[in-house]
Amino acid sequence: xxxxxxxxxxxxxxxxxxxxxxxxxxxxxxxxxxxxxxxxxxxxxxxxxxxxxxxxxxxxxxxxxxxxxxxxxxxxxxxxxxxxxxxxxxxxxxxxxxxxxxxxxxxxxxxxx
Amino acid sequence: xxxxxxxxxxxxxxxxxxxxxxxxxxxxxxxxxxxxxxxxxxxxxxxxxxxxxxxxxxxxxxxxxxxxxxxxxxxxxxxxxxxxxxxxxxxxxxxxxxxxxxxxxxxxxxxx
Numbered sequence: 001x002x003x004x005x006x007x008x009x010x011x012x013x014x015x016x017x018x019x020x021x022x023x024x025x026x027x028x029x030x031x032x033x034x035x036x037x038x039x040x041x042x043x044x045x046x047x048x049x050x051x052x053x054x055x056x057x058x059x060x061x062x063x064x065x066x067x068x069x070x071x072x073x074x075x076x077x078x079x080x081x082x083x084x085x086x087x088x089x090x091x092x093x094x095x096x097x098x099x100x101x102x103x104x105x106x107x108x109x110x111x112x113x
Numbered sequence: 114x115x116x117x118x119x120x121x122x123x124x125x126x127x128x129x130x131x132x133x134x135x136x137x138x139x140x141x142x143x144x145x146x147x148x149x150x151x152x153x154x155x156x157x158x159x160x161x162x163x164x165x166x167x168x169x170x171x172x173x174x175x176x177x178x179x180x181x182x183x184x185x186x187x188x189x190x191x192x193x194x195x196x197x198x199x200x201x202x203x204x205x206x207x208x209x210x211x212x213x214x215x216x217x218x219x220x221x222x223x224x225x
Contacts, residue, residue, distance in 0.1 A: 045214070099212070102159065106155055
């Protein structure tokens with residue numbers, strides 16, 4: 001596609017439920033990043049994938065958070081047993097190589113009731 | 114500890130004036146710094162990259178400076194327009210090759 005796409009655009013869930021957020025990066029981009037952005041805040045790095053290397057999970061806030069990426073394509077961020085503090089916009093970005101200019105998707109707004 | 118700081122207060126300026134936004138960093142040895150624009154409900158969009166050995170970079174009405182002595186980058190928009198109203202984020206990558214780290218952003222409001 002022309003840009004990074006994310007789905008769903010909005011997700012409302014109940015505390016304790018699991019959610020899956022999807023990211024389709026730009027074709028050919030080897031690097032993919034997930035960030036969290038709380039209201040009025042900056043971007044908080046969560047996890048990074050580069051090609052077939054082991055992902056950098058250093059930003060994941062707890063073991064309830066996990067992510068997978070199939071080759072150099074789609075990625076899924078999973079949050080298990082959601083908590084109210086997980087409410088935020090989750091942004092995905094891709095870049096041609098690590099730490100090149102990053103192209104961001106529109107984000108998924110997650111609301112945990 | 115490492116910090117990247119941007120003014121959290123909104124910057125309000127009149128159309129036609131130059132907007133100047135500040136990004137200060139602490140305890141980084143930067144390789145480069147990037148500036149992004151973010152509109153409400155959208156993901157950030159890359160604007161400019163400046164390397165640690167560059168003093169200034171320009172792109173149309175945008176100018177970025179990088180002072181590694183002051184540990185500061187300034188982002189200027191000349192002849193500002195209401196369409197420039199957005200949040201502007203700086204992001205820094207250090208020489209250790211770590212992840213790009215973002216500042217909290219500064220909201221710019223350009224009034225007609």
